[in-house]
Every structure is written in structure tokens, then in C-alpha cells.
Amino acid sequence: MHITSPQSSFGIAASLSCYRLGIPTVVSAHFGRRANPYASLAIKLKSLLPVMLAKHCSAVSDDARFLVKKDSQIIRPPVDIALFKIQNKDHFSYRDSDSPFILYPARINPSKGQADLFSAAHSLKNRGLKFQAAIAGHAADYSYLEKVKSMIGDYGLSDNVFVHEAIPYPDMPSAFASSDIIVFPTMEEFLGRIIIEASLCSVPNIAYASGGVREIISHNEDRHLSSARKHWGIGCFNRNALQFPRSCKISRPKSKG
Numbered sequence: 001m002h003i004t005s006p007q008s009s010f011g012i013a014a015s016l017s018c019y020r021l022g023i024p025t026v027v028s029a030h031f032g033r034r035a036n037p038y039a040s041l042a043i044k045l046k047s048l049l050p051v052m053l054a055k056h057c058s059a060v061s062d063d064a065r066f067l068v069k070k071d072s073q074i075i076r077p078p079v080d081i082a083l084f085k086i087q088n089k090d091h092f093s094y095r096d097s098d099s100p101f102i103l104y105p106a107r108i109n110p111s112k113g114q115a116d117l118f119s120a121a122h123s124l125k126n127r128g129l130k131f132q133a134a135i136a137g138h139a140a141d142y143s144y145l146e147k148v149k150s151m152i153g154d155y156g157l158s159d160n161v162f163v164h165e166a167i168p169y170p171d172m173p174s175a176f177a178s179s180d181i182i183v184f185p186t187m188e189e190f191l192g193r194i195i196i197e198a199s200l201c202s203v204p205n206i207a208y209a210s211g212g213v214r215e216i217i218s219h220n221e222d223r224h225l226s227s228a229r230k231h232w233g234i235g236c237f238n239r240n241a242l243q244f245p246r247s248c249k250i251s252r253p254k255s256k257g
Contacts, residue, residue: 091175092134094162102133103179105167105194106186109141113185113208114148120185122155133183136164136175176203183207 095101102121106112114135121133139145145163152161167175176182182198184207198205 091167091171091178092162092164094132095178096132099130099132100180101178102131102181102183103136103175104133104183104185105136105172105175106184107137108135108139108145108148108163110144111186112137115151116185117183118151118155118157118161120183121157121161125157125160131160133161134164135161136167138166172197179203181206 092101104114104117108114117133117135121131124131135148139148149163152158152163155161176198180203182194182203182205184192184194184205186192186208192207195205195207
């Protein structure tokens with residue numbers, strides 16, 4: 001049995017891996033004062049992941065004993081998914097309401113794929129498509145942040161792509177809701193928690209077919225995975241989504257049955 005209170009992508013990925021191996025999994029529905037997005041995903045999207053969602057970390061032992069007696073199954077306790085309730089809040093004062101808005105919330109560092117996003121945005125602009133995009137996150141390396149800003153200018157995207165400060169976690173749902181598309185162009189994440197949370201907020205999301213994202217998005221049904229071997233691919237997917245941003249299929253967890 002695998003018992004975890006995942007406070008990071010690693011804990012969530014470990015839970016998914018254990019399930020794939022047929023190991024019953026107990027997951028805490030909360031960590032700290034925040035709802036666990038993995039638990040909330042199972043609740044709101046009626047995930048087929050057979051996990052026991054413990055109400056609190058302290059309740060794991062009792063739930064685990066119950067799970068030993070029963071086959072692994074979905075238990076739906078009263079998880080406080082109100083923490084994911086979308087509040088109206090203007091995060092992006094520069095946003096043009098007439099243009100589709102792309103958001104990439106992530107730390108600003110070379111492994112996060114910001115350069116791929118710029119390349120895709122450049123391709124979109126050359127096709128005459130109207131859009132805006134924001135990269136929202138902390139930059140631990142000031143020199144790389146300056147490089148990012150320089151790349152925006154080099155690609156001729158000063159009117160399209162903006163660098164935004166990191167969005168506080170409680171404000172993420174409203175930030176998602178004010179966006180038309182969430183992109184995740186990194187190829188070095190083993191899960192992709194942003195994809196889970198964007199799905200919770202019913203926002204179309206696009207990512208490379210790499211790492212744990214493949215466990216979350218159904219490639220054939222949702223067509224939100226771009227070939228990891230073709231960096232320009234994410235631009236092509238963005239183009240299709242930008243034309244009909246709200247009619248895009250929303251990514252769902254893959255069926256495990």
C-alpha cells in the first residue's frame with residue numbers, strides 16, 4: 001500500500017506510479033490550508049483513478065485499514081473544492097479583451113521551455129493571428145530573466161508577450177479563468193501539475209507529449225499533446241485553439257479501466 005500526502009508534483013507522480021503497478025493508494029485531500037489538486041481532480045472530474053481520498057492526514061490510518069478490507073476504490077469525502085472556486089479578478093491589466101489570451105504559469109528558467117513558447121508565438125504572429133500571452137512566475141536567475149525579455153524583443157513580440165509576476169496560489173483559478181488557453185511547453189517535468197489545475201478550471205490546455213503529462217491528457221481524444229520532437233508543433237496546436245479557444249475539448253484524465 002502507498003500512503004501519501006502529496007504536497008508536490010513528486011508526491012502526485014508517485015501516487016500515479018503506484019496505481020499503475022496495482023498498488024492501492026491513500027491520498028490526503030488537503031495539505032496545509034490548501035485543497036490537494038490531485039484529490040480535487042478525482043472529485044470534480046470524477047477521475048477513474050482508484051484512490052482513497054483521506055479527509056485529513058491524521059485520518060489516513062483509519063482509511064488505510066478500511067482500504068485493506070476493501071478493494072481499491074474511489075471514496076468521495078467532503079473535500080473543500082471551494083478553494084478552487086473561481087473569483088472574478090483582473091490579473092492582467094494589459095489584456096486586450098478582443099484577443100485570445102495564452103497563459104504559461106511557471107518558474108522562469110531555461111528548463112521550463114519559454115524559448116519554445118516564443119518560437120510558437122512568433123509563428124502565430126507571422127500567420128497574422130491576433131493573440132496575447134503572459135509568462136507568469138518567479139525568476140531565480142536575474143540574468144536569464146533579462147535574456148527572456150531580450151528574446152521577446154528579438155522575436156518581435158513586445159506587443160504580444162508579457163512577463164508577469166508570479167501569481168499567488170489562491171489566485172490561480174481566477175488567473176486560469178481569465179485565460180483562453182494554458183500552455184505547458186516544458187519537456188522536463190515528470191508530471192505537469194499546471195495541466196491538472198487548468199483542467200479543474202475547465203480551461204483548454206496544450207502540452208508536449210513528454211513526461212507525466214501523457215498520463216493526464218488523452219492524446220487521441222483531446223489532441224492537446226504536441227510532438228516533443230517538433231518544437232514548432234506547440235505553435236500549430238496553439239493556432240487551432242486560438243481560432244476557437246472556448247470550443248476546444250477540455251483535457252480529461254486517461255481511463256485506467
